[in-house]
Amino acid sequence: MTFLGSSATLRHTVWVLRGNPVTAVAAAGAFILCLLAIIGPSIVPYDPIASNVANALKPPSAQHWAGTDQLGRDVFSRLVVAARLDLAIALSAVSLSFAMGAVIGAICGYMGGRIDRYVGRFVDILMAFPLFVLAMAMVAALGNRVENIVIATAIINLPFYIRFARAEVNVRRNAGWVEAARASGDSHLSVILRFLLPNVLPAMAVQVSLNLGWAILNAAGLSFIGLGVKPPTPEWGIMVAEGARFIATGKWWLVAFPGLALMLTVLCFNLLGDGLRDILDPRMRT
Amino acid sequence: MTAGLMPAPPLLAVDDLHVDFSTRNGIVKAVRGVSLNVAEGETLGVVGESGSGKSVTAFAVTRLLEASGRITGGHIRFRGQDITRASSSQLRSLHGAAVSMIFQNPRAALNPIRTVGLQLADAINAHEQVSAGEGRRRALELLKSVLIRDPEQRLDAYPHELSGGMCQRVMIAMAIAGKPSLLIADEPTTGLDVTTQKTVMDLVARIITERGMSMILITHDLGLAARYCQRVMVMEQGKVVEEATPRTLFSQPAHPYTKRLVAASPTATSTIADLAPGEGVNPRATRAGDDTDSKPTPGTPPLLEVQNLVKRYDRGVVAVDDVSFQIAAGESLGLVGESGSGKSTISRLVCRLIDASEGQILFDGQSIGGQPARSFHASPVRKDIQIVFQDPTESLNPRYNAFECIAHPLRRLLAMKDGAALTARVRECATRTGLPLDLLERFPHQLSGGQKARVGIARAIACRPRLLILDEPTAALDVSVQAIILQLLDSLRRQDGLSLLFVSHDLNVVRMMCERIVVLRLGKIVEIGSNETIFRDASNPYTRELIDAVLNISDHRQG
Numbered sequence: 112m113t114f115l116g117s118s119a120t121l122r123h124t125v126w127v128l129r130g131n132p133v134t135a136v137a138a139a140g141a142f143i144l145c146l147l148a149i150i151g152p153s154i155v156p157y158d159p160i161a162s163n164v165a166n167a168l169k170p171p172s173a174q175h176w177a178g179t180d181q182l183g184r185d186v187f188s189r190l191v192v193a194a195r196l197d198l199a200i201a202l203s204a205v206s207l208s209f210a211m212g213a214v215i216g217a218i219c220g221y222m223g224g225r226i227d228r229y230v231g232r233f234v235d236i237l238m239a240f241p242l243f244v245l246a247m248a249m250v251a252a253l254g255n256r257v258e259n260i261v262i263a264t265a266i267i268n269l270p271f272y273i274r275f276a277r278a279e280v281n282v283r284r285n286a287g288w289v290e291a292a293r294a295s296g297d298s299h300l301s302v303i304l305r306f307l308l309p310n311v312l313p314a315m316a317v318q319v320s321l322n323l324g325w326a327i328l329n330a331a332g333l334s335f336i337g338l339g340v341k342p343p344t345p346e347w348g349i350m351v352a353e354g355a356r357f358i359a360t361g362k363w364w365l366v367a368f369p370g371l372a373l374m375l376t377v378l379c380f381n382l383l384g385d386g387l388r389d390i391l392d393p394r395m396r397t
Numbered sequence: 398m399t400a401g402l403m404p405a406p407p408l409l410a411v412d413d414l415h416v417d418f419s420t421r422n423g424i425v426k427a428v429r430g431v432s433l434n435v436a437e438g439e440t441l442g443v444v445g446e447s448g449s450g451k452s453v454t455a456f457a458v459t460r461l462l463e464a465s466g467r468i469t470g471g472h473i474r475f476r477g478q479d480i481t482r483a484s485s486s487q488l489r490s491l492h493g494a495a496v497s498m499i500f501q502n503p504r505a506a507l508n509p510i511r512t513v514g515l516q517l518a519d520a521i522n523a524h525e526q527v528s529a530g531e532g533r534r535r536a537l538e539l540l541k542s543v544l545i546r547d548p549e550q551r552l553d554a555y556p557h558e559l560s561g562g563m564c565q566r567v568m569i570a571m572a573i574a575g576k577p578s579l580l581i582a583d584e585p586t587t588g589l590d591v592t593t594q595k596t597v598m599d600l601v602a603r604i605i606t607e608r609g610m611s612m613i614l615i616t617h618d619l620g621l622a623a624r625y626c627q628r629v630m631v632m633e634q635g636k637v638v639e640e641a642t643p644r645t646l647f648s649q650p651a652h653p654y655t656k657r658l659v660a661a662s663p664t665a666t667s668t669i670a671d672l673a674p675g676e677g678v679n680p681r682a683t684r685a686g687d688d689t690d691s692k693p694t695p696g697t698p699p700l701l702e703v704q705n706l707v708k709r710y711d712r713g714v715v716a717v718d719d720v721s722f723q724i725a726a727g728e729s730l731g732l733v734g735e736s737g738s739g740k741s742t743i744s745r746l747v748c749r750l751i752d753a754s755e756g757q758i759l760f761d762g763q764s765i766g767g768q769p770a771r772s773f774h775a776s777p778v779r780k781d782i783q784i785v786f787q788d789p790t791e792s793l794n795p796r797y798n799a800f801e802c803i804a805h806p807l808r809r810l811l812a813m814k815d816g817a818a819l820t821a822r823v824r825e826c827a828t829r830t831g832l833p834l835d836l837l838e839r840f841p842h843q844l845s846g847g848q849k850a851r852v853g854i855a856r857a858i859a860c861r862p863r864l865l866i867l868d869e870p871t872a873a874l875d876v877s878v879q880a881i882i883l884q885l886l887d888s889l890r891r892q893d894g895l896s897l898l899f900v901s902h903d904l905n906v907v908r909m910m911c912e913r914i915v916v917l918r919l920g921k922i923v924e925i926g927s928n929e930t931i932f933r934d935a936s937n938p939y940t941r942e943l944i945d946a947v948l949n950i951s952d953h954r955q956g
Binding site: 298 | 745748750770771772774775779780782783784786787788791792793794795796805806809810853856857
């Protein structure tokens with residue numbers, strides 16, 4: 112494959128980021144988050160699980176930047192360590208629904224007919240449920256484990272990807288280059304996988320980025336109501352849930368910092384979306 | 398009507414107009430010092446190829462430029478009044494009442510969810526308050542004046558219920574609703590069938606004369622300008638290069654660009670070699686049919702034989718109805734017809750991209766209709782039948798660069814692996830189609846229309862097919878590019894002994910490219926015969942009508 116060299120891609124990326132500083136900030140934020148998720152556990156100042164009741168419920172200070180919780184654990188350390196779990200859940204759930212949704216949606220959009228109708232109705236049924244309740248039901252039924260949170264989150268996101276890929280492929284199915292690919296000896300399946308999917312991926316990347324933030328919220332939400340990750344594992348949703356008990360007594364830092372972490376993460380991924388589309392679309396290059 | 402009787406101030410006077418567009422790549426100077434005058438009752442033609450700035454000039458005159466465009470110099474005077482910097486409220490009274498426009502693609506310019514009558518009433522209401530009943534009465538009057546069939550029923554019709562020609566009539570009715578004195582027609586008949594084009598333009602010309610209006614006709618079609626304009630202005634790269642009466646301009650063009658443009662426009666007598674003399678692409682180009690080796694040898698089976706082909710769609714639509722024809726090896730067959738004639742469907746049936754409902758397709762004596770289109774990609778004759786599509790932009794995968802586009806069929810159909818042989822073959826195809834090799838790394842959006850057309854042709858010939866289907870290969874191209882592409886196709890055909898199935902609505906082009914012609918109407922064959930028979934003595938009235946509707950630059954308007 113003789114696609115544009117990496118230097119051209121890099122130049123284009125730099126161009127997009129310079130024209131759109133918000134994307135650059137979001138990209139930097141996402142990069143820091145990913146970095147923390149990888150190396151976080153080895154750089155935090157305190158053990159995130161070790162309790163020290165004598166030191167409980169201390170407000171933010173020079174030793175404990177985000178204060179300590181009811182068991183005397185360092186909130187900052189827990190926040191940083193939690194990034195790995197939250198991001199891992201969100202990333203795997205979103206990649207799962209992205210991969211499945213893109214392929215299923217593309218097949219529906221290209222083939223039309225009976226497959227399209229059946230899948231379409233299935234998606235409609237799925238979307239008729241309140242999605243969070245559906246996720247709750249699935250985790251409750253499958254068991255309270257991290258894999259099941261991933262599966263539940265992936266399934267409730269699936270309809271969006273199917274519909275998106277279907278619509279994007281549908282408008283392209285009669286394009287001249289699709290017919291040309293057929294005349295060049297491509298089967299229908301090969302046209303979908305090698306021609307149509309690569310063309311709809313840039314638009315879907317935006318969806319992925321928006322969805323990542325939403326998946327993190329979903330995982331945190333499940334943990335918040337006690338249906339996800341179990342304490343004492345550090346996780347932003349549980350931290351908010353546990354801290355909520357103390358907010359009435361003015362211990363604001365227990366809720367504020369994990370909440371802030373969640374908010375910034377979601378914001379980062381949402382802002383990244385649009386910039387990502389510009390970077391991935393070759394037509395934006397000149 | 399003649400320019401000599403022109404009163405002192407012309408209706409519209411544009412003086413040294415400059416228009417800039419700010420784009421990602423900096424400032425683009427779209428119009429660079431254009432001056433023009435339109436007298437009362439005069440029709441001025443503005444011709445030029447894409448990018449010449451002819452439409453931008455018109456939009457600047459009506460001050461309808463998009464936000465990125467800016468008038469940076471010059472003056473526009475309407476009836477002596479300077480409107481170059483007119484406020485938007487002044488412009489509102491100007492639009493419709495003094496100047497109105499009709500555009501290409503009338504369907505897109507009409508609101509799809511309002512009836513024709515209501516939209517016409519809106520156009521009337523924009524200038525004077527009228528009651529609903531009065532609006533309807535006036536709308537009906539307007540529809541009658543544009544000679545639409547069954548005007549009473551059309552009042553309550555929605556745009557999608559009308560044909561393209563009728564939509565353009567409605568647009569014309571809207572444009573004259575405010576009784577303007579100047580009509581700007583921007584490619585008003587591009588995309589319409591030839592016979593519709595003629596009736597619509599005749600109608601516009603009649604309305605202009607009857608109402609004593611002036612018109613600026615913007616077009617890429619020299620024949621259209623020659624037929625309907627008193628004065629023609631040629632634009633190139635934002636500048637006026639020549640201005641004269643059609644007779645002088647087209648018989649004795651002075652500027653080299655005009656000369657090239659006039660030469661490239663197919664006429665009733667031109668040959669492929671005439672189109673772009675001195676291009677050097679094609680030393681062997683001759684008049685179609687002169688070449689003896691392309692004549693079928695008696696006794697050999699035809700390369701392609703189509704027998705009683707029928708294509709039915711759901712809801713009883715019959716796109717192709719009992720069509721039979723043959724193509725000999727090395728022969729070029731033209732498929733002519735207006736929209737809805739089934740010519741594109743036939744090209745896809747023959748290319749085995751879709752399945753026929755009935756009938757036989759024999760290639761080289763072998764039936765290929767039996768294998769469903771779904772699995773035809775694996776057929777051994779897949780590489781022998783290739784196709785070039787109408788819109789060069791649409792026919793290239795936006796994520797493949799030119800090299801990948803041409804290499805793709807080689808990889809799939811000839812199982813060539815990446816390496817020197819593949820690269821050599823791609824470069825050979827690019828060279829043969831006149832595509833500079835350094836453009837192979839570029840993506841479709843970085844290529845011009847003509848370059849994209851070359852990539853499309855290079856891709857189609859990469860596997861050395863025996864039958865090449867050309868589905869309106871030049872319909873989306875400028876005339877000078879069309880000339881070069883036609884020469885290229887003709888020489889490729891002669892060098893490789895290719896058979897062509899040439900689908901087109903342009904009779905002049907088909908006449909030059911093909912030995913035999915099939916005339917189609919509503920899915921049925923109207924007439925089939927040799928090039929000379931069809932053009933000299935067409936027996937069928939429909940064929941005659943098609944031939945007569947062709948506008949040639951030699952048909953100057955008298956007076």
